[in-house]
Amino acid sequence: MKNVEPFVSTTNACKLCTPLGAAVAFKGLEGCVPFLHGSQGCATYMRRYVISHFREPMDIASSSLGEKDAVYGGQANLMQGILNVITRYQARAVGIATTCLTETIGDDVPTILHEFRRDYLPGCSGPAPALIHVSTPSYGGSHMEGFHAAVRAMTEQLADPLAPRHEGINVFCGFVSPEDIRHLYDVFADFGLCAAILPDYSETLDAPALEDYQNIPGGGTSLDQVRNMPGARASIEFGRTIQGGRTAGTVLREMSGVRLISPGLPIGLRESDALFTALEELAQAGTPRRYVLERGQLLDAMVDGHKYVAGKKAVVYGEEDLVVGLVSFLSEIGIKPVLAASGGQSGRLSAAVAAVCTDLGEPPLVRDGVDFYDIVAEADALQPDLIVGNSKGYRELARARNIPLVRVGFPVHDRFGAQRILHLGYRGALRLYDEIVNALIAKKQDDSDVGYGYI
Amino acid sequence: MEPAIFEQRSSQIQRKGKEPFSIACNTSSLAGAVSQRACVFCGSRVVLYPIADALHLVHGPIGCAVYTWDIRGALSSGPELHRLSFSTDLREKDVIFGGEKKLYQALVELIDRHQPNAAFVYSTCIVGLIGDDLKAVCRKVAGEKGIPVIPVQSEGFKGNKREGYLAACQAMFELVGTGETADIPSPSVNILGDFNLAGEIWIIQDYLRRMGVEVVANITGDGRVADVRRAHGADLNLVQCSGATMDLARMMEDTYGTPWKRVSYFGIEDMSEALYDVARFFEAKDPRIMDRTRELVREELAALYPKLQGFRRDLQGRKAAVYVGGAFKAFSLIKCFRHLGMDVVMVGSQTGTQEDYQELAEITDEGTIIVDDTNPLELSAFIKEKDVDIFVGGVKERPIAFKLGVGFCDHNHERKEALEGFVGMYNFAREVHATVTSPVWRFTPRRAGSPLGAIASGAGAPCGPEPALEVAP
Numbered sequence: 001m002k003n004v005e006p007f008v009s010t011t012n013a014c015k016l017c018t019p020l021g022a023a024v025a026f027k028g029l030e031g032c033v034p035f036l037h038g039s040q041g042c043a044t045y046m047r048r049y050v051i052s053h054f055r056e057p058m059d060i061a062s063s064s065l066g067e068k069d070a071v072y073g074g075q076a077n078l079m080q081g082i083l084n085v086i087t088r089y090q091a092r093a094v095g096i097a098t099t100c101l102t103e104t105i106g107d108d109v110p111t112i113l114h115e116f117r118r119d120y121l122p123g124c125s126g127p128a129p130a131l132i133h134v135s136t137p138s139y140g141g142s143h144m145e146g147f148h149a150a151v152r153a154m155t156e157q158l159a160d161p162l163a164p165r166h167e168g169i170n171v172f173c174g175f176v177s178p179e180d181i182r183h184l185y186d187v188f189a190d191f192g193l194c195a196a197i198l199p200d201y202s203e204t205l206d207a208p209a210l211e212d213y214q215n216i217p218g219g220g221t222s223l224d225q226v227r228n229m230p231g232a233r234a235s236i237e238f239g240r241t242i243q244g245g246r247t248a249g250t251v252l253r254e255m256s257g258v259r260l261i262s263p264g265l266p267i268g269l270r271e272s273d274a275l276f277t278a279l280e281e282l283a284q285a286g287t288p289r290r291y292v293l294e295r296g297q298l299l300d301a302m303v304d305g306h307k308y309v310a311g312k313k314a315v316v317y318g319e320e321d322l323v324v325g326l327v328s329f330l331s332e333i334g335i336k337p338v339l340a341a342s343g344g345q346s347g348r349l350s351a352a353v354a355a356v357c358t359d360l361g362e363p364p365l366v367r368d369g370v371d372f373y374d375i376v377a378e379a380d381a382l383q384p385d386l387i388v389g390n391s392k393g394y395r396e397l398a399r400a401r402n403i404p405l406v407r408v409g410f411p412v413h414d415r416f417g418a419q420r421i422l423h424l425g426y427r428g429a430l431r432l433y434d435e436i437v438n439a440l441i442a443k444k445q446d447d448s449d450v451g452y453g454y455i
Numbered sequence: 456m457e458p459a460i461f462e463q464r465s466s467q468i469q470r471k472g473k474e475p476f477s478i479a480c481n482t483s484s485l486a487g488a489v490s491q492r493a494c495v496f497c498g499s500r501v502v503l504y505p506i507a508d509a510l511h512l513v514h515g516p517i518g519c520a521v522y523t524w525d526i527r528g529a530l531s532s533g534p535e536l537h538r539l540s541f542s543t544d545l546r547e548k549d550v551i552f553g554g555e556k557k558l559y560q561a562l563v564e565l566i567d568r569h570q571p572n573a574a575f576v577y578s579t580c581i582v583g584l585i586g587d588d589l590k591a592v593c594r595k596v597a598g599e600k601g602i603p604v605i606p607v608q609s610e611g612f613k614g615n616k617r618e619g620y621l622a623a624c625q626a627m628f629e630l631v632g633t634g635e636t637a638d639i640p641s642p643s644v645n646i647l648g649d650f651n652l653a654g655e656i657w658i659i660q661d662y663l664r665r666m667g668v669e670v671v672a673n674i675t676g677d678g679r680v681a682d683v684r685r686a687h688g689a690d691l692n693l694v695q696c697s698g699a700t701m702d703l704a705r706m707m708e709d710t711y712g713t714p715w716k717r718v719s720y721f722g723i724e725d726m727s728e729a730l731y732d733v734a735r736f737f738e739a740k741d742p743r744i745m746d747r748t749r750e751l752v753r754e755e756l757a758a759l760y761p762k763l764q765g766f767r768r769d770l771q772g773r774k775a776a777v778y779v780g781g782a783f784k785a786f787s788l789i790k791c792f793r794h795l796g797m798d799v800v801m802v803g804s805q806t807g808t809q810e811d812y813q814e815l816a817e818i819t820d821e822g823t824i825i826v827d828d829t830n831p832l833e834l835s836a837f838i839k840e841k842d843v844d845i846f847v848g849g850v851k852e853r854p855i856a857f858k859l860g861v862g863f864c865d866h867n868h869e870r871k872e873a874l875e876g877f878v879g880m881y882n883f884a885r886e887v888h889a890t891v892t893s894p895v896w897r898f899t900p901r902r903a904g905s906p907l908g909a910i911a912s913g914a915g916a917p918c919g920p921e922p923a924l925e926v927a928p
Binding site: 007008009010011012013015016017018019020035038039040041042043044045046047048049051052055056057058059060061062063064065066067069070077078080081082083084085088089099100101104105137138139140142207208209210211212213214215218392395396 | 460461483484485486487488489490491492493494495496497512515516517518519520521522523524525526538539540541542543544545546547549550557560561562564565579580581583584585611612613614615831832835839849850851853854855857858859860899900901904905909910
């Protein structure tokens with residue numbers, strides 16, 4: 001195992017900044033406009049980054065602070081900005097995330113929002129919009145900390161502790177694709193379970209062509225769904241590396257005793273089994289035929305393809321929980337994950353990776369808090385046959401070393417249809433499996449002089 | 456005429472009429488309006504980024520560096536250090552205790568690793584607040600490593616993109632004048648404000664070479680530190696891009712007496728005029744240069760015109776909207792569209808000046824919407840009001856056009872098609888034609904409706920008792 005010296009500088013980061021995650025999460029609440037309290041550039045940069053992945057409008061408002069606001073505080077701009085969003089966008093909710101600038105100058109956003117509610121909201125027509133606030137200094141973590149903090153903030157600030165009991169299930173799905181969210185809704189519905197998935201950007205970030213421009217695209221978790229969450233039978237919160245922290249799921253458990261089920265992100269066979277087993281228990285019914293069939297088809301494919309993938313070595317990088325799920329799946333199919341890397345630094349990646357590799361061979365080298373400079377250096381020592389991760393490993397890692405890259409997660413800036421990549425469940429695993437096998441076949445075919453027409 | 460969506464912005468939106476034109480601009484963006492603008496840091500970063508053999512270190516938390524990693528299509532014929540993203544990745548403890556030590560260590564580490572010919576150190580919002588002495592750290596490292604280490608004062612909140620341009624020019628001006636100029640032949644020019652997107656600067660260099668003009672420094676597309684250092688040895692600065700490098704041209708004029716000319720390489724007239732301007736400037740020195748230039752333009756146009764005719768037939772009478780960063784590009788685009796038989800009915804920019812907008816008002820037709828620092832709500836309203844066939848902008852504008860069932864041409868820094876020069880006019884026409892004449896618009900709901908009826912609200916029904924609880928947030 002090669003040990004890379006810890007560097008002071010970061011080269012080609014394998015993470016994004018905290019408010020970006022919050023903005024994406026807020027995009028999954030119905031009628032909500034994400035709002036960054038900071039300088040104008042943050043919002044614009046993140047918009048561009050998110051638009052390039054989803055190919056959808058991504059309006060993020062900004063309080064557009066200038067030099068004098070940095071000295072005297074951003075209160076006036078924040079209030080005016082929120083008012084503009086409420087009146088011009090007809091926003092039913094505004095998700096306000098702070099930035100390095102406003103965290104450092106020490107703006108007291110909860111107090112400003114309190115004053116805003118007192119002074120401005122009575123003058124607005126219609127039902128009072130929800131104002132949700134989350135603290136997301138960029139220096140406080142990665143985009144995943146921002147994402148989870150925004151989901152937690154939505155539950156903390158919108159959920160009604162007195163909501164009556166109901167049969168629904170809260171689902172905190174993590175940073176997955178719109179296709180994943182749609183698939184989850186189908187799964188729950190087929191079990192006869194009513195799911196409130198937060199956040200649900202399956203339509204807001206993968207919207208249909210319509211007759212008119214939507215200032216705020218339709219779809220999203222409704223405010224009522226979030227309000228009623230404390231009355232649910234259970235919450236399911238994906239992600240092994242967020243366990244132990246304060247999350248939306250733990251908030252609801254504390255608030256009204258909602259049972260919390262915490263499986264890993266359901267990627268691959270066993271992590272999907274864990275979800276479906278939990279659903280069988282919740283529904284008091286067997287898994288619907290459709291999914292039993294999909295599971296069988298996945299296993300059939302794993303058998304059909306096992307010789308193409310046997311013994312191949314893979315480097316996996318991205319968000320920590322995505323990495324855990326991918327490592328789990330790769331281990332199941334006979335690929336040897338040799339490096340599990342993330343720019344995130346929850347401190348839980350190593351244990352989570354080890355847990356999903358039990359009985360399936362040596363766990364990979366785990367590196368958290370790393371950048372692509374580190375990942376490339378490790379990869380050079382490990383000589384992988386396959387890379388699984390987002391677009392950002394393309395040039396320095398995959399292309400420079402002529403190793404196929406299977407694109408998953410976020411961002412996918414160099415392929416089409418990123419919003420429709422399915423990662424979750426048996427069907428997601430099957431799709432991923434096809435891609436992996438085909439990437440390895442294509443590599444063998446392209447590298448060969450023979451021009452194989454059968455492989 | 457529709458009332459302005461944001462009352463506070465009504466003076467930044469004008470429709471060209473008979474009365475004298477006046478517009479408000481160069482103001483702070485309105486909070487909550489979702490401006491398409493970025494920040495001071497962005498201005499500096501886009502200008503300096505293409506200098507390919509320099510180290511570009513962003514001093515701040517990770518976001519500013521990661522969102523600007525390899526995003527411009529600025530090509531290099533040699534080193535590609537600019538395509539890597541370097542950051543000090545400041546954490547909470549650095550914000551509390553200061554980031555100078557980390558900056559010093561990061562600089563030393565990266566300079567040792569990459570051996571750049573200079574280093575630019577970008578200041579971000581946070582650095583402006585915690586008060587790191589960027590200059591002192593840069594001076595120290597420069598002394599130790601023997602290369603220029605230049606602070607770029609680009610704290611995001613200290614103005615808009617224009618201040619960022621100025622900070623970048625000030626940084627480059629520290630290099631200018633430090634290189635050897637004895638071997639620079641005449642006639643010679645520097646190319647300012649061309650970022651070699653999709654290899655565009657190579658097209659312009661080729662034209663200049665055919666005219667017999669040497670290029671000393673590319674500022675900054677395919678740029679090199681050594682070239683910038685000797686840029687003061689050139690006879691003339693050619694300045695494209697209204698805001699980005701004008702400050703540098705003025706500084707060089709004041710200090711070294713280098714004259715400058717404003718040019719644009721987009722479209723037939725502006726491209727030809729740029730070359731003729733250069734020829735006229737050097738005519739006294741090289742009497743044959745005008746002949747060579749005429750010959751060049753004739754050759755290029757003879758190849759281009761027949762190819763444009765087919766496009767024009769299909770595009771005649773179609774309408775375009777243009778929203779760009781700097782207004783200079785808009786002037787050229789209006790002329791480009793006229794060559795294709797099309798009208799620009801809405802035009803705007805993020806950072807245009809009073810003079811820019813006056814000029815736009817002069818060259819546009821009556822009724823044209825002219826707008827400063829607009830936003831998605833206004834843009835979507837303008838596109839519908841004018842019922843355009845194509846929208847020219849950048850990545851953030853693209854989904855607005857597409858959601859409205861309107862064609863789109865990326866004229867921003869991520870483009871992969873060369874749009875400068877005569878060949879660029881062909882590429883532009885081809886791209887406009889491809890998008891405007893696509894069959895998909897015949898099926899998009901805004902023009903074709905939907906045979907299946909409207910899509911009902913997609914928000915999930917609440918799990919829980921009916922009716923849903925009404926609880927104040």
